[in-house]
Amino acid sequence: VPRTTGRLEIGVFSTPRELPPRERQARAGAIVIDVLRATTTLAYAFRAGALAARFYGTPAAARRGARRAGGKVLLCGEREGRAIPGFDLGNSPLEYTPARVAGATLLFTSTNGSLAFLASRFAAVQWAVGFVNAQAAVEAVAGWAAGARENGEAAGLLVVCAGKEGEPAPEDSLCAAHVVGHLVRRLAAAGIAARVQGEGLHPPAGPEAAAAAVRQSPHARYLRSLGPEFARDVEASLAWDVLEVVPSGRGARLCRTSLRAR
Ligand code: MLT
Numbered sequence: 001v002p003r004t005t006g007r008l009e010i011g012v013f014s015t016p017r018e019l020p021p022r023e024r025q026a027r028a029g030a031i032v033i034d035v036l037r038a039t040t041t042l043a044y045a046f047r048a049g050a051l052a053a054r055f056y057g058t059p060a061a062a063r064r065g066a067r068r069a070g071g072k073v074l075l076c077g078e079r080e081g082r083a084i085p086g087f088d089l090g091n092s093p094l095e096y097t098p099a100r101v102a103g104a105t106l107l108f109t110s111t112n113g114s115l116a117f118l119a120s121r122f123a124a125v126q127w128a129v130g131f132v133n134a135q136a137a138v139e140a141v142a143g144w145a146a147g148a149r150e151n152g153e154a155a156g157l158l159v160v161c162a163g164k165e166g167e168p169a170p171e172d173s174l175c176a177a178h179v180v181g182h183l184v185r186r187l188a189a190a191g192i193a194a195r196v197q198g199e200g201l202h203p204p205a206g207p208e209a210a211a212a213a214v215r216q217s218p219h220a221r222y223l224r225s226l227g228p229e230f231a232r233d234v235e236a237s238l239a240w241d242v243l244e245v246v247p248s249g250r251g252a253r254l255c256r257t258s259l260r261a262r
Pocket residue numbers: 034036037038039078081091110111112113114162223
């Protein structure tokens with residue numbers, strides 16, 4: 001994160017591996033975006049009453065976490081898009097119903113999304129963001145930025161796209177551009193200047209344009225090839241601002257905060 005000079009410095013990273021090292025994450029906030037499907041799923045899960053989520057790099061590490069954890073825990077995630085054998089839930093937003101997840105801590109391991117949370121775990125705060133909760137996320141992040149400024153804390157913002165296996169994913173970059181565009185305007189209205197660094201930030205013209213672009217993305221095509229329930233996940237991930245929940249936390253652990261749901 002570039003040093004703060006009175007304005008909020010926003011760095012957009014199209015994959016987690018471009019993130020700055022630990023010491024330069026420390027006072028930043030991190031918006032983590034994995035539209036298909038991890039951050040969309042997390043927003044649905046928290047809307048359904050999940051208490052917390054922790055991230056793991058491998059299914060084995062998540063299973064070890066389950067042995068140590070107390071309370072209601074659920075093993076969640078995917079490999080190659082499919083549910084992991086022996087796990088409680090996959091990575092489909094629509095699986096995360098109140099009946100399944102209310103009051104539970106989710107031990108989450110997914111191919112790209114979980115790694116984005118782990119890679120940005122040194123940030124002061126992390127938010128799980130997709131198209132489904134983008135507007136609510138803008139409000140949450142603007143509130144955090146205003147608080148940091150009032151307290152005289154130097155703050156930067158990392159926008160972390162999960163990408164796909166180390167490469168940029170168009171659905172994440174598009175969502176990042178969408179969120180950053182709104183955020184910069186929202187900050188300006190609050191008297192906070194921002195400077196954005198990052199390549200290829202082209203905000204979508206609107207929900208239809210975004211949906212058309214995301215449907216053509218390699219990961220959307222892949223998910224559709226797995227069957228109709230995965231095609232439904234793609235469509236669910238494209239809806240703008242249907243949730244007001246923004247899962248947030250730090251250290252690759254999110255916990256339940258605002259649950260004002262539509
Ligand atoms: C991931 O974290 O890689 C994903 O969310 C992939 C998916 O389940 O579609």
